[in-house]
Amino acid sequence: xxxxxxGVERRLKIEGMHCAGCAHAVEKAVAGVPGVKxxxxxxxxxxxxxxxxxxVSLSTIEDAVQAAGYRVGRPxxxxxxxxxxxxxxxxxxxxxxxxxxxxxxxxAPILCWMIPEMAFGIxxxxxxxxxxxxxxxxxxxxxxxxxxxxxxxxxxxxxxxxTMDTLIALGAGASFSTxxxxxxxxxxAAPTLLDYTGVSAMIMxxxxxxxxxxTLAKGRTSQAIKRLLILxxxxxxxxxxxxxxxxxxxxxxVDDLMIVRPxxxxxxxxxxxxxxxxxxESLVTGESMPVRRGPGDAAVGATVNGEGLLRxxxxxxxxxxxxxxxxxxxxxxxxxxxPIQVFADRVTAIFVPVILAVAVVTLVLWLTLxxxxxxxxxxxxxxxxxxxxxxxxxxxxxxxxxxxxxIACPCALGLATPTALMVGTGLAARNGxxxxxxxxxxxxxxxxxxxxxxxxTITEGFPGVTDLIAAAGASGEALLRTAAxxxxxSEHPIGKAIVNEARSRRLELHPVEEFVAVPGKGVRxxxxxxxxxxxxxxxxxxxxSVSAEVEGHLHRLRSRAKTVVLxxxxxxxxxxxxxxxxxIKPDATAAVRKLRELGLxxxxxxxxxxxxxxAIADSVGIDRAMAELLPGDKxxxxxxxxxxxxxxxxxxxxxxxxPALKAADVGIAIGTGTDVAIEAADITLTAGDLSAAxxxxxxxxxxFQKIRQNLFWAFFYNVVAIPxxxxxxLHPLIAEAAMAFSSxxxxxxxxxxxxxxxxxxxx
Numbered sequence: 173x174x175x176x177x178x179g180v181e182r183r184l185k186i187e188g189m190h191c192a193g194c195a196h197a198v199e200k201a202v203a204g205v206p207g208v209k210x211x212x213x214x215x216x217x218x219x220x221x222x223x224x225x226x227x228v229s230l231s232t233i234e235d236a237v238q239a240a241g242y243r244v245g246r247p248x249x250x251x252x253x254x255x256x257x258x259x260x261x262x263x264x265x266x267x268x269x270x271x272x273x274x275x276x277x278x279x280a281p282i283l284c285w286m287i288p289e290m291a292f293g294i295x296x297x298x299x300x301x302x303x304x305x306x307x308x309x310x311x312x313x314x315x316x317x318x319x320x321x322x323x324x325x326x327x328x329x330x331x332x333x334x335t336m337d338t339l340i341a342l343g344a345g346a347s348f349s350t351x352x353x354x355x356x357x358x359x360x361a362a363p364t365l366l367d368y369t370g371v372s373a374m375i376m377x378x379x380x381x382x383x384x385x386x387t388l389a390k391g392r393t394s395q396a397i398k399r400l401l402i403l404x405x406x407x408x409x410x411x412x413x414x415x416x417x418x419x420x421x422x423x424x425x426v427d428d429l430m431i432v433r434p435x436x437x438x439x440x441x442x443x444x445x446x447x448x449x450x451x452x453e454s455l456v457t458g459e460s461m462p463v464r465r466g467p468g469d470a471a472v473g474a475t476v477n478g479e480g481l482l483r484x485x486x487x488x489x490x491x492x493x494x495x496x497x498x499x500x501x502x503x504x505x506x507x508x509x510x511p512i513q514v515f516a517d518r519v520t521a522i523f524v525p526v527i528l529a530v531a532v533v534t535l536v537l538w539l540t541l542x543x544x545x546x547x548x549x550x551x552x553x554x555x556x557x558x559x560x561x562x563x564x565x566x567x568x569x570x571x572x573x574x575x576x577x578x579i580a581c582p583c584a585l586g587l588a589t590p591t592a593l594m595v596g597t598g599l600a601a602r603n604g605x606x607x608x609x610x611x612x613x614x615x616x617x618x619x620x621x622x623x624x625x626x627x628x629t630i631t632e633g634f635p636g637v638t639d640l641i642a643a644a645g646a647s648g649e650a651l652l653r654t655a656a657x658x659x660x661x662s663e664h665p666i667g668k669a670i671v672n673e674a675r676s677r678r679l680e681l682h683p684v685e686e687f688v689a690v691p692g693k694g695v696r697x698x699x700x701x702x703x704x705x706x707x708x709x710x711x712x713x714x715x716x717s718v719s720a721e722v723e724g725h726l727h728r729l730r731s732r733a734k735t736v737v738l739x740x741x742x743x744x745x746x747x748x749x750x751x752x753x754x755x756i757k758p759d760a761t762a763a764v765r766k767l768r769e770l771g772l773x774x775x776x777x778x779x780x781x782x783x784x785x786x787a788i789a790d791s792v793g794i795d796r797a798m799a800e801l802l803p804g805d806k807x808x809x810x811x812x813x814x815x816x817x818x819x820x821x822x823x824x825x826x827x828x829x830x831p832a833l834k835a836a837d838v839g840i841a842i843g844t845g846t847d848v849a850i851e852a853a854d855i856t857l858t859a860g861d862l863s864a865a866x867x868x869x870x871x872x873x874x875x876f877q878k879i880r881q882n883l884f885w886a887f888f889y890n891v892v893a894i895p896x897x898x899x900x901x902l903h904p905l906i907a908e909a910a911m912a913f914s915s916x917x918x919x920x921x922x923x924x925x926x927x928x929x930x931x932x933x934x935x
Contacts, residue, residue: 182230184220185245186213186237190324190383191583193335193524194242197328201240205232215586217594241327265387272384275317275377282309282370300358303367307351310373314348318376334524336583340379342531343577343904346570347372366567368574368904375578375908382912386587386919404474404495408439411483424489432471432482440473441488449480498601498858510593510610510876516585516883527580527894531573534898538569545572548899558903568900575897579907580890584914588882591922596875599925604858605868606843612854615838616872618819622767622865623810625824625832626778626788629842630862631754633825635665637673638734639751641725651748653679655739658697658704661687666735667695667706669752694737703742706750712738713746725749732791733784761792763862768793770869772821775813777806777832806832823865824853840865870930878925882918889914 186198195213198220202211207228213220222233234244285305288294295302314322325341328334351369356362409418409431416431424430424440432438434449450462453475462478465471471484473493490496538545542565549561563571593610600607607613624630640648656674659667661684674681687697694707705712709726718726722738726749729736734753740746764774775796778785785799798809810832813820822829822836833839833853841853842860857864889910896902 180224180226182222182224182233184222184230184233184237186218186220187243187245188324189213189215189218189242190321191215191336191586193328193333193520193586194324194337195586196521197240197331197333197335198237198242200333201236202233205236208233214590217590240333241324241331265384268380268384268387271317271320272377272380275313275373275380278309278313278317279373279377282306282373285309286370300355303351303354303358303369306367306369306373307348307355310348310351310369313373313376314344317380318344321376321379334528336524338524339527339577339580340375340908342528343574343908344372344375344379346577347375347574347904350570363566364564366563366571368570371574371904374905375574378905378908378912379578382915385912385916386583405437405439409433422490424486426486426489428486430484430486432477432484434477434479434481436477438471438473438475438477438482438484440486441493442471442473442484442486444469444471444482445485446483447480449482450478452476452478494858498606510589510614510879512589512614512876512879512883516588516886520585523580523585527576530580530894530898531576534576535569535573538572538900539565542568545899548901552901556901556903558906559901571904572898572900574904575900575902575907576894578904579893579897579902579911583911584886584889584918585883587915587918587922588886589879591919592875592878592882592925595922595925596871596878599928599930600868600871603867603871603930604843604864605871606856606858607868608854608856612838613872613875615819616821616855616868617876619772619821619838619869621773621775621813621818622821622823622869623775623777623813623832623836624764624794624862625806625822625829626776626780626785627754628825629823629829630760630776630788630792631756632860633754635669635735635752636755637669637750638753638755639729640748641751642748643746646747648748649677649679651739651750652677653681654699654704654747655706655737655750657682657699658684658687658695658706660684661697662689662695664689664695666737666752670750696742702744704747705740705742706737709738712740714740714742718746722746722749731783731787733781733787756788756791757860757862759861759863763866764792764794766863766866767869770866772869773818777801777809779828803828803831807835810835823857823862825860840868867930871928874925874928874930878922882921885917885921886914 189195189198195215198213199211202208202213202220202222205224205228207225209223209225211220211222220237224233237244285296285302288296289302321337322341322345325335325337325339329338329341347368350365351367351372353362353365354367354369357364405421407418407420408424408428409416410424411417411429411431421439429445430439430442438451444465444467446467448464448466451465451471452462453472465482470487471482472495473488474495488494546561546568549559553559553561561568589610593613596613597607597610627633637652640651642648642651652670652674656671656679659670660681662668662671671681682699684697684699686703687695689695690707690711693711694705696703696705698704705714709718726736729749729751732753734751736749736751738746739748739750767774773796774794775798776785776789776794777798778788779801780788780799782799785797789795789797801809806829810820810822814837820836821838821840822833823840823842824830824833825842829841833841838855839853840855840857843856843858855868857868893902893907893910897907
């Protein structure tokens, strides 16, 4: 916070906004309230994210919004069904559609009536009736179908915060007023003036059509959260007082025992207490392949149970569920600004006042220097049928001014970034990548180095069996079964790793007798009538010498930073060798290779020793590894890379990674890690796989590309069209169509992100 005091953040629904100028007006009004630390208004979501002092009441904020000419709707609440949000959007779409249809019903006869006049100069049945008819037909278009636009434009002008609606209102109003001058001219009470009344109605009809298509496209853009909202189950079966009862989701309490049958959604987050099944966790990880889950495993709400009957103890309900957290993170990301948007906001803030000034200058120049400005008219008239150099200077001036007013729309600028951000964050969430802020997308796009923590990030974070080398005449399965049978009596991490490996292979273990742990050496136990020794070479081999082949295996495995234990049968010799280590994740090597192909330089940080660090880094293809680092040392390593000119992305999972995640330009947390790391990060990978980091990079690049494209098109229309309009070469109808099309282009282009394939294509 700017003043260092503790503040609170609120999200408000803002009603009545139509363009980037509206959003800026709300931002300006709210920012002026004492105690408001920051405010961002998202035109696409129609929400304001306000950071304020705890002393500021929401009613004060609401008063400021209303004073700016807008309304604060019902508080933005994350619900599990989302029906209110969907209903509200459908109602808004129907309203916009009705206004558009009404406008075109009246514009159709206007157009038919105008064609003879435009093509042949015939005003049927006579000029007076023609002018009166244009006014009669245009009046409902402007003041009924277009009343929202006119009212908003006038209100903004009176408050000295003109918006796009102001430009449309002025352009359509100026066009409409010419009808009364033309009528007066026919009655001999005013000079002759070209009648643009029909043009005013068509301008409004095209504007309303663009608003309808834009609303339709924005509705598709905002589906990301709505899809998440409707994913959850609506009811759950719980065991209460020994009876199975069906209750609404809202009635589930922590520690309730839920019954989930095959094909049903898991009602809420919990731990499986009984049953095994394959669960479709594509909601969490973005991967379509179901994963096997059993007792002790976590189950995420809204995932789909496969073939087994599960009993799940609820651990998270309501706002504490994974789904609610995903929705909250997506909303937070959509409520933040990307740095590149700051430039667009500065332009938008001054754009409309500048255009109003340009319109005034255009009017003055056409009235004072008509010959100079109209010099292109005769030549243009041969190509452009709407150019008529024979018109009076006042008619030519109005023609140019109206075109300038309606072409200059900052709406596309305001939509360029938020729409792409909405689609991008929604697409990311569906692929197991949760982005906390819009800034993270731009920073990830600019990253040059990606730094990985070792334990729990590149590796699985716990010891596992990596090698089984059986002696001649024995098998790896027999070696593992014998060792695991003995180790069932052990509490040592190595012993647990051996037992877990045997159980994962579904091996049947023998009971162990006479189990003894020998400190510093190993363990012994009797299995199937034989005394088995597991531990260091001198203990397991006894007095027997170890062959050169075994020595070679020991040297090779230890050089790869693996812990090696020997398994021997007392009186018979060695049964084999078992190597245990923190195993590299299956996709780590391929993910690092893909990130390198994307132009990122991989590096690794670890608190482990040099030998282990070098072995792991070499295995996954990382050239730069920094070892024996404390949390503070990891931060220093990140800062050193930044001083070297690198834009650093850091991937980590543990508590000791949190400071480094914060220090990095963009922090990426493994979702299977600690909550501290997730809270410190800008991006969270919901699965533990590093392939999701590749998705994050590809997604950020695809999203930022759309933002750049949108900003280009938004600027392109205005930069090219405004000078043409000032010269009187652009018909107001074409200007209005181009303005509407620019906004539609931006929103449609953003929606194309839905087609982006961000899968890593690991091989």
